Ligand SMILES: Cc1ncc(C[n+]2csc(CCOP(=O)(O)OP(=O)(O)O)c2C)c(N)n1
């Protein structure tokens with residue numbers, strides 16, 4: 291059985307990992323995956339700065355350090371597949387192809403925001419790209435994801451739904467109801483638990499009676515305990531391809547636990563003081579971007595000069611994007627009274 | 641003339657819409673075997689297992705799956721066996737379904753229906769008897785339907801299924817056995833958001849919903865014997881609310897009794913009363929009065945349950961008081 295080494299709050303864990311039947315897999319285009327992760331990283335790094343300047347409306351929950359999961363899973367999906375994420379969802383929207391400009395407009399409260407100024411950071415949605423929303427009630431979207439997969443099953447259209455959530459979310463009832471239903475109905479859904487070792491400020495180990503928040507619960511639903519190193523984009527992609535393939539074949543859901551680490555605070559407002567600096571420093575050495583860049587430099591696929599130049603270029607693009615969007619107009623108040631109903635209206639009475 | 645029960649009207653509406661539109665699918669506990677109130681009887685046999693899905697006891701998963709299926713383009717009809725159980729999936733209803741269209745700038749659409757049995761009077765106790773339409777009315781973004789007749793049960797449920805928005809349909813469980821003439825033809829539709837004037841009279845307006853409409857009609861009959869003529873308005877929907885019909889009647893009669901089964905401390909009647917106060921103040925000849933459910937959990941013993949429920953007698957007494965210039969203490973403390 292393959293094994294994955296993951297660093298957790300309990301120290302290094304070398305876990306046996308069940309792997310679903312292998313899908314037909316083509317070799318990953320590592321440069322492409324790297325660039326996708328890098329764009330998300332630089333986008334969010336810019337958001338962090340903009341927040342500190344007081345320019346972002348409301349909170350923002352960044353996925354710095356968790357990009358490999360969003361990008362690796364998105365690389366396993368087809369256009370037409372569905373994905374759903376959480377308030378920590380910028381990466382998931384962007385990884386499916388959502389417009390950086392429209393997302394940034396939403397965060398900065400500008401005309402043309404991806405949710406028209408009514409969603410903000412926690413509700414980024416890009417249906418056009420198959421990203422069916424970011425949800426801010428912990429676990430509230432997991433039953434929705436199951437319903438989308440149910441629709442695919444009824445239509446027999448081969449569609450697959452991917453649903454992202456955190457380790458802390460495995461303690462809420464909606465998670466258990468939804469995974470159970472998906473398993474009972476054998477629905478084409480891939481549940482991806484991003485185990486970043488913390489639920490807000492609390493180490494996950496303090497609030498679960500098992501070692502692994504998702505994998506150790508899987509057997510209750512007749513599912514295999516799948517664990518993947520969530521900082522290894524190629525490994526995530528490979529695991530996701532297998533799970534997506536299983537779903538597409540009609541063999542039912544998978545529950546994947548991707549172990550990672552949140553390099554920043556829970557939200558931009560959180561300094562993360564509850565974490566030992568050594569722990570964060572150690573995590574930085576496993577940064578998925580650093581890791582892939584090092585790997586590609588060693589294999590000769592992308593030299594250090596080239597990856598440095600890429601970082602400089604993308605960072606420049608994000609700076610320019612932010613400067614441009616900050617110059618744009620803000621929506622006026624009238625919009626608040628529209629769009630509650632699908633015809634654009636909002637009246638509850640005559 | 642052929643008769644139709646309220647219970648059969650539910651199945652008739654579902655049958656009609658499932659036959660018309662293959663994206664209409666049902667899910668809920670025991671729906672395949674007809675449900676505990678036998679409102680889905682025969683549908684699985686007719687439409688097969690791909691259209692009628694029995695679920696685990698997982699209200700969050702039921703409501704959430706309905707949301708997901710609607711998001712993906714189906715028209716799911718979910719059943720919550722007793723509307724009291726909405727409390728277990730209120731996140732899905734109030735935070736997810738109601739807000740999805742608005743907060744995504746119109747990217748998500750929720751053409752779904754959730755049906756639930758509602759209301760008391762049958763001695764089912766505090767956790768299986770509540771009228772909870774007022775819970776839903778606190779949440780912008782969902783439509784609320786609660787029929788009073790078999791005819792409307794059929795037509796409004798059919799319209800709810802065709803509606804592009806999320807609609808909660810509250811089926812009063814004390815009405816399931818009621819009968820009326822079966823609507824002509826086999827296609828039936830009653831538009832949402834139009835109140836029905838069940839009876840016409842110029843002295844007082846009685847406003848009801850679901851089971852309280854019958855109470856208003858009975859009260860109107862009793863009042864007529866005393867020479868008091870009452871308008872009886874069946875709201876049919878709380879959202880969209882046909883305020884125009886309510887206001888027109890109140891302006892004509894100048895006296896209004898609102899009859900609601902949910903607790904008066906914050907029932908839908910308070911919203912209707914506020915509209916009347918703000919928009920018909922100068923036409924009112926007496927204060928607006930509410931006959932509401934009691935502000936206690938629902939007890940079981942017959943006399944106790946009756947004491948905390950609205951009734952035709954309470955409605956008639958309130959209306960008489962208004963016409964005599966008294967302000968009755970209609971709602972129990
Ligand atoms: C039902 C609910 N309870 C509490 C919260 C507040 N809250 C927001 S995020 C969070 C922690 C979630 O942790 P996890 O699932 O591990 O996800 P992560 O933030 O680490 O990505 C909490 C408690 C919420 N949004 N919803």
Ligand SMILES: [Mg+2]
Pocket residue numbers: 456457458484485486487488489490
């Ligand atoms: Mg976490």
